[in-house]
Amino acid sequence: MRICVVALGKIGLPLAVQFARKGHQVTGADVDERVVAEVNAGREPFPGEADLDVHLADAVRAGLLTATTDTAAAVAESDAVVVVVPLFVDEAGVPDFGWMDAATRSIAAGLRPGTLVSYETTLPVGTTRDRWAPMLAEGSGLTAGTDFHLVFSPERVLTGRVFADLRRYPKLVGGIDDASARHGVEFYEQVLDFDDRPDLDRPNGVWDLGSAEAAELAKLAETTYRDVNIGLANQFARYADTVGVDVMKVIEACNTQPYSHIHRPGIAVGGHCIPVYPRMYLWNDPHATIVSAAREANVAMPEHAVDLLAAAYGDLTGTGVLVLGAAYRGGVKETAFSGVFPTVDALRRRGAVPYVSDPMYTPEELDALGLPPHRDESVTAAIVQADHAEYRDLGPDDLPGVKTLVDGRRVTDPTRWTGVRRVVIGAPNAGAAGPRSAR
Known part of the structure; x- marks a missing residue:
């Protein structure tokens, strides 16, 4: 043909x-x-x-x-x-x-x-x-x-x-x-x-x-499902923070049952698909309250990650904070709807001085995206935004001066971060309130 x-x-x-x-x-x-x-x-x-x-x-x-x-x-x-x-x-x-x-x-x-x-x-x-x-x-x-x-x-x-x-x-x-x-x-x-x-x-x-309509709906449905699932996982993670529970242990346990397929929580949902197609579905079906609630939950996660950093570090005014990862996910040179943008915005609202680095982007490319590139400026806190493979081996020696790390993707190795406050979303060390009894 x-x-x-x-x-x-x-x-x-x-x-x-x-x-x-x-x-x-x-x-x-x-x-x-x-x-x-x-x-x-x-x-x-x-x-x-x-x-x-x-x-x-x-x-x-x-x-x-x-x-x-x-x-x-x-x-x-x-x-x-x-x-x-x-x-x-x-x-x-x-x-x-x-x-x-x-x-x-x-x-x-x-x-x-x-x-x-x-x-x-x-x-x-x-x-x-x-x-x-x-x-x-x-x-x-x-x-x-x-x-x-x-x-x-x-x-x-x-x-x-x-x-x-x-x-x-x-x-x-x-x-x-x-x-x-x-x-x-x-x-x-x-x-x-x-x-x-x-x-x-x-x-x-x-x-x-x-029919064409069935095929169109199938694509919107399968992608919207993922956004709703991630939104639910993020809700579980935020609650787990307050009761001293590691949500990933809970999710792994739940998913041993064949009807449970809970996704992973994280700092952001990015890319051309998952953040976009639920809104497209809502354009067809504006009464889908579950879809809109999940979208709102996922949009709120970058701000939540900055909240966790502030709770662990203290006042962020004037603090140099390095955001690790401009890409929306690891290994892909793409920033469509990446969590880096709302994370940087949330840091600025807190008075912090954000910088961004990414192994796939040059400082000039970050500049062109409207992101402040890190050129060896002093930083004392960091947030992992993308799960690049390079971050698995990252340690304090790679980020001298950093006192607090928020790992929004659970990609860093906890054994490498002795002496640094390492916080992850949905784990006991991430909650400011600590465990509490059920009520």
Whole structure:
């Protein structure tokens, strides 16, 4: 097949490479000229994706993958179009369709009869049928479901391990009609590989969910579940602080029962997915009080971590505090909705002088993000915000002068911190009030 992948970001580019590895002729379309140039040179434009550098170079060398800034021209030469353009929401959960509208109009300009269009970007329920189908039809002069096929098929992968996740998880597809769904299933069966191991919980492969709306809801539901679960874990952790209990021992014990799957508490929930999609779900279903309460609980955690620091350290006015980790999670060079931003803001409100360091970012890059880089200024307190592997071996010698450490991710080794007050979220040493009796 000839396939066009629209947007060569951290999901789109690995997808394009995956399709090329299956022997298909792939054109990646992106508005960023630098990304297009890097891809055409066989170089990954961003770090951190396992095996992408090797597979990308192989695909380009084999002539199976090229990139362009001309989306309409690439679509005109394609049998299938996969769209992975970002969709953002504001703090109120209102989607900003600007980028996706522009991309859809470009797709429509090149759309020809018989083409399959698959949206993988997470969307509010109803968007594929009510927004994209009319827009594609108007811009192309074709009829959706008759002249071209349209499906929603959510990405279900984690950056850093996209190729492994593509194999492991069932691929969900929902069409605007039966013919579209059938073409969508056939397409993904030809471009993906699936693990078929006896330890997998369910049969793998491509699943037709029956409608675009069902597939849209599935993506929102599975991600919102994670946010609600983390919110609950954070509530447990904050209560455990007050009664002298290590919440992780409780969670590990609970999860030995097969119906309990409590997630880990922590300083923040970041990334393009978990903080965003619950708000998108709430845009569809504003009466989902459980979802909104969990979102509020998770948003409050950076402030709670600073509260723990103040309780352990004392007055933070004028104190140099080092925030370890700008990334939203360890090993990934990405700051989307990272907890570093509210943590820095909370420290400033307390009168502290915050600094940020991250093994994946240069001081200049931190400056560009609006974060104050640490350039050997004196600090006497620190907060671990990201669970980078480098922090596992961190000790007082690495942070001379630090008297108090709040580990928001439980990534540091407690045996290395003799002589320093080490505080973790949801553990006996984190609570200011100490144990109390039940009432």
